[in-house]
Amino acid sequence: MKKQEINSTKIAQLAGVSRSTVSRVINNYPSVPPSTREKVMKVIREYNYFPNMSAQVLAGKKMRTIGLFMIEKGHVSSDATSNMLLASVIETASSKDYYVLTHIIRDSRDPESINGVKEIFYQGRIDAGIFIGADNHEPFIEELIGEGFIVGIVDQHLPGRHEANRIVYSFDNEKGVMQAVDYLVGLNHKNIGMINGDMKRFAGPAKYEGFVKAMSHHGLPLHEEWILPGDFNRRSGYAAIQGLVQSGVKLPTAIIAANDSVAFGAMKALGEHGVAIPEDMSIIGFDDHVLSSYSQPKLTTFKVDFGYMMSGLTLEIIKAIENHHDHHVNVTIPMELVVRDSCKKI
């Protein structure tokens, strides 16, 4: 392990200046004249010298590293989405000369697991952390914010919570569902049901709120038996329809699914019961999953720009790191209806 033997002292000796001057050259101090600067730079380039990061950080500089924490509650989300989220964060960070430390949280209720996360922050491995897939108001995240760490959260919204160092980016789930209801009403639907997602996550309650508001706005009654629980998974969509059919109640003419996976599950169950889509039942999803344009029929859904979201969040995080004064942001991003073949005018 003979590497890393070159340091700023050696560079200083070779260039015939003091170590301070080397440091000034590296950090672009204007006081050093061009002749000296070039003399030092020549040696630096020749010896492939890069300042040691640990020493720089110890001396007060930033790590230039962002932690990316992906919370995966049981369900393995090995789909293309998390890949895109990750790529977007990495590329955006990279463009600002920042690095990304990726970490997977298998179970955010396991003390051992969250201790590992706290360790990363307290050890000073990262300047800030981004959490993906967190429940609303996850205690250990609140604790980190309370300790003064900079935290970015995706798809979460805590009304009234605008503390320093909390950067929140969310999609406008509420307005999305309202738009979905508007669209279905425009197709003459009056009996509209919903399969929601996990109510502990932000998107669940938000979508519920939107549904209630929109139905009330159109003067339509709310049938409790058509508001089905789910957890954002395909299986839960399947189970919701199964339960609904087996309960024997009249079916709605349209269903809003919390996301495309749920919609796929529901479509499978509906197919098995001989309910034709969109002839007998219109269905609308969320997220514009890659498979949505391959399903049978092609799924009408809402397109959400994950790349835009993560890029914006990452830039805001970097701003928070570099600004001394405390920084907080709460951005809501609209989604866009993509009309395909799963809804029909009645």
Place this chain on the structure above:
Amino acid sequence: MKKQEINSTKIAQLAGVSRSTVSRVINNYPSVPPSTREKVMKVIREYNYFPNMSAQVLAGKKMRTIGLFMIEKGHVSSDATSNMLLASVIETASSKDYYVLTHIIRDSRDPESINGVKEIFYQGRIDAGIFIGADNHEPFIEELIGEGFIVGIVDQHLPGRHEANRIVYSFDNEKGVMQAVDYLVGLNHKNIGMINGDMKRFAGPAKYEGFVKAMSHHGLPLHEEWILPGDFNRRSGYAAIQGLVQSGVKLPTAIIAANDSVAFGAMKALGEHGVAIPEDMSIIGFDDHVLSSYSQPKLTTFKVDFGYMMSGLTLEIIKAIENHHDHHVNVTIPMELVVRDSCKKI
């Protein structure tokens, strides 16, 4: 930014011992008696103290961080595979208390791009790096190994290259293709063609070697016009078949594709020309892509265990980091034939 105000000196004062003793407690020195240890640990826990990583590294400890470099030559590989590779590395590293810094290399021929990679190594941000998607004998990787950095490479094989600090894990592409030929010969095929992958990558030449060897072993002639170039992408499989059909030469009765994507492209082109699979043409792929069991017909292919590969590679990398003596490994992993519906006895 009031955090991180707690350090080992404070802990020492609060526990009524010297800073050295605190350090000894943290690093599990046997010389400190249980009473003292407990006294110190109590304060450490109470104040949520974690040693500062930068200071530890500066004092000689390891970063406990592995760089994961994903080389993406133009083609965006946003598929499930890279996600699994990443997850496997992170989980394995995490189990040994190591962290992963993920970096995307958009173009490994761009000097700016490779300078960014070198910077990560030379700054001491990582103890070792893993490269995914590298060409054989990529110059900047060789340079890093030459500098004494620990490097892990996936799916590469440089005969005779067993230098220290080079950890190579590859699938046995050569034997895989030989097995494929054996299987097809067992189905009475004699006219066997191949659509290969990028010859600059390891898997390309290895598969070609295997093909030549196996055909010769069975005493079958090598038809040069049936050995088609490709680059591991769906499009290249499509183009290969298009070219073959348009050239007017007699078609083989079976084709070995470099991977499943290539096979899918080939199947699409064959379908467009009215060639039925497997009736008129048998086809066999590699990698057991998630879509392979959904294609029409379901694709016979070779299953490769990426998780096993990355996990093994990561563990070996950690061994190299922690062992003082130089370490090198070159592991070849077999693949397993998965028979589905795309090959037929003639």
Place this chain on the structure above:
DNA sequence: TTCTTTCGTGAACACGTGTTTACAAAACAT
């Protein structure tokens, strides 16, 4: 020319930790 200001740079200190050295106190052996 002499005094003042600007410019350039070296010396010294700080950051937080691991480790080596040295030394006192306790335990043991005679």
Place this chain on the structure above:
DNA sequence: ATGTTTTGTAAACACGTGTTCACGAAAGAA
């Protein structure tokens, strides 16, 4: 009771860098 080993801990140094402070040299002003 005295000499010897063991045990536990404190003080000092090292790691590589950024930054402050002070000071000499050069440039400008009177």
